[in-house]
Structures are given as C-alpha cells and as structure tokens.
Amino acid sequence: MGGKSLAATVRDRLPFLRWSVIRFALGGRTFLRTGQVGDGRERAAREFVLAHSAAGDPDGVLAAFDDFARNHSLLVNIGDEKGLILDAALRKTAPRLLLELGGYCGYSAIRTARLLGGDARLVSVEMNPDNADIARSLLAHAGLADRVNVVVGTIGDGGATVKRLADEHGLSSGALDFVFIDHDKSAYLPDLRAILDAGWLHPGSVVVADNVGIPGAPDYRRYMRESEGATWRTTEHHTHTEYQSLLEDLVLESEYLG
Numbered sequence: 586m587g588g589k590s591l592a593a594t595v596r597d598r599l600p601f602l603r604w605s606v607i608r609f610a611l612g613g614r615t616f617l618r619t620g621q622v623g624d625g626r627e628r629a630a631r632e633f634v635l636a637h638s639a640a641g642d643p644d645g646v647l648a649a650f651d652d653f654a655r656n657h658s659l660l661v662n663i664g665d666e667k668g669l670i671l672d673a674a675l676r677k678t679a680p681r682l683l684l685e686l687g688g689y690c691g692y693s694a695i696r697t698a699r700l701l702g703g704d705a706r707l708v709s710v711e712m713n714p715d716n717a718d719i720a721r722s723l724l725a726h727a728g729l730a731d732r733v734n735v736v737v738g739t740i741g742d743g744g745a746t747v748k749r750l751a752d753e754h755g756l757s758s759g760a761l762d763f764v765f766i767d768h769d770k771s772a773y774l775p776d777l778r779a780i781l782d783a784g785w786l787h788p789g790s791v792v793v794a795d796n797v798g799i800p801g802a803p804d805y806r807r808y809m810r811e812s813e814g815a816t817w818r819t820t821e822h823h824t825h826t827e828y829q830s831l832l833e834d835l836v837l838e839s840e841y842l843g
C-alpha cells in the first residue's frame with residue numbers, strides 16, 4: 586500500500602466497492618442503449634469540468650475530467666493511462682484528417698485535438714445528441730472547437746452518416762490518416778469494414794481501438810490477427826481499464842498496409 590490512503594487503495598485496487606462504479610454497472614444496459622448511464626453523471630461531468638478548469642487549457646480540462654471520473658462518478662473516457670497510448674500513436678503519425686467513433690463527453694476528442702498541428706481536423710461521430718452537446722461545449726471551453734466537428738449519427742445507420750462525412754467533412758478516397766474506435770464493441774469490425782469499403786484509408790493510416798480486452802471486441806482482434814502482415818500490422822498494448830489498476834484491457838494500434 587506504500588503511502589496510499591485506504592480510500593485511494595479502494596478506489597484504485599477495489600473499484601467494485603465504489604458506489605459510482607456499482608451505479609454504472611446497474612446502468613450498463615441503459616448505457617449500451619443510449620450512451621449515457623442514466624443518472625445524469627455526463628451532465629454533472631460537464632458542470633464539474635467547467636467549474637474546475639481554466640478556459641483554453643486542454644490539459645487542465647483533461648485533469649478535471651480525470652478527477653471527476655476517479656473521485657466522483659466513473660466515466661468511460663479512455664482515461665489518463667490508456668490516453669498515453671493514444672497520445673503516442675498520434676505523435677508518431679502526425680495525422681491531418683482523423684475520425685473518432687464514440688465521442689461521449691469529449692475527453693478523447695480534447696486529448697486528440699490538443700496534439701494536432703497546422704490545419705489538422707478531427708471528426709467525432711457520436712450517436713447520442715446530448716453527449717454530442719456536452720462534448721461540443723467542453724471542446725469550446727478547452728479552446729479546441731475549431732479543430733473538431735462532432736457529428737451525431739452512426740456509421741451503421743444505412744448510409745446517412747457516411748454520406749454526411751463524405752459531403753460535409755472531407756472524408757474522401759485515401760484522405761483519412763487516423764481512426765480512433767471507441768463506441769459499440771459489436772460495431773468495431775463492421776464499421777471498420779465500412780470505412781475500408783468507402784476507400785477512405787491509405788497505406789500508413791493508423792487505427793487505434795480501445796476496450797478490445799474489456800468489454801471486449803473479439804471479432805475485431807481476430808480480424809487483426811488474421812490480417813497481420815498482409816493488410817494490417819498491429820501492436821497490442823496491454824494496459825488497464827480506465828481509472829483503476831485491477832482489470833486488464835487491450836488497446837490495438839494497427840497500421841493499414843493497403
């Protein structure tokens with residue numbers, strides 16, 4: 586335990602004893618259906634972050650998010666541990682056009698946009714309009730609104746969102762440098778296939794997928810393993826689920842070989 590307080594040890598090593606985690610588990614089905622836990626924590630997170638971070642300071646905004654998720658109510662942000670994997674992939678790739686699937690309250694979009702240079706842009710696709718609204722307001726607070734477009738929709742909605750991405754957000758043949766996948770785990774592989782079918786990727790495009798271990802996207806992991814060295818080259822990052830150190834998770838970083 587070292588110098589850690591009992592409360593910090595419980596929070597980190599025994600997350601199931603936290604009420605906000607238990608409440609999250611109770612709201613699991615609601616979350617899968619709606620993208621929100623159902624107890625108002627996403628709106629509460631916005632109020633907390635606005636009150637506890639300075640405008641125009643993305644790192645301060647992320648720190649306030651992490652504080653809220655760790656010490657108040659658990660949020661399914663990629664978080665500060667796995668976020669470093671995303672940061673490293675972004676720094677290595679230096680992408681100009683990026684797509685995110687699953688924006689939630691804007692944490693990963695802020696994390697991503699703060700590292701973008703020049704005229705680089707992120708398009709974040711989020712199915713829940715209330716989450717999209719929260720994400721937009723926190724991106725604006727972080728001073729990053731001009732780098733990110735939050736689009737309400739899903740890749741699997743029959744073509745409407747794919748058409749919007751193409752017509753209004755510049756996703757065209759070979760234009761997409763980076764994809765962050767962090768939404769419905771059963772949609773990871775079908776949505777990646779839809780992106781491939783649209784022809785948006787180019788050799789060297791990088792796709793990072795969160796939560797491949799927990800809750801898990803086994804078909805996505807199998808696909809990447811079977812494609813290894815032919816159409817994709819993948820690094821599996823062994824890490825932990827957000828905001829605790831008990832449960833292990835996997836983040837996949839895959840380079841498209843064409």
Ligand SMILES: C[S@@+](CC[C@H](N)C(=O)[O-])C[C@H]1O[C@@H](n2cnc3c(N)ncnc32)[C@H](O)[C@@H]1O
Nearest residue numbers: 620662663687689692693711712739767768769
């Ligand atoms: C794990 S959270 C995303 C966390 C976020 N990437 C972050 O790290 O800050 C998943 C989000 O995906 C959204 N979602 C679920 N299914 C979706 C789909 N098919 N397309 C787009 N968004 C979806 C949910 O509403 C929820 O906001």
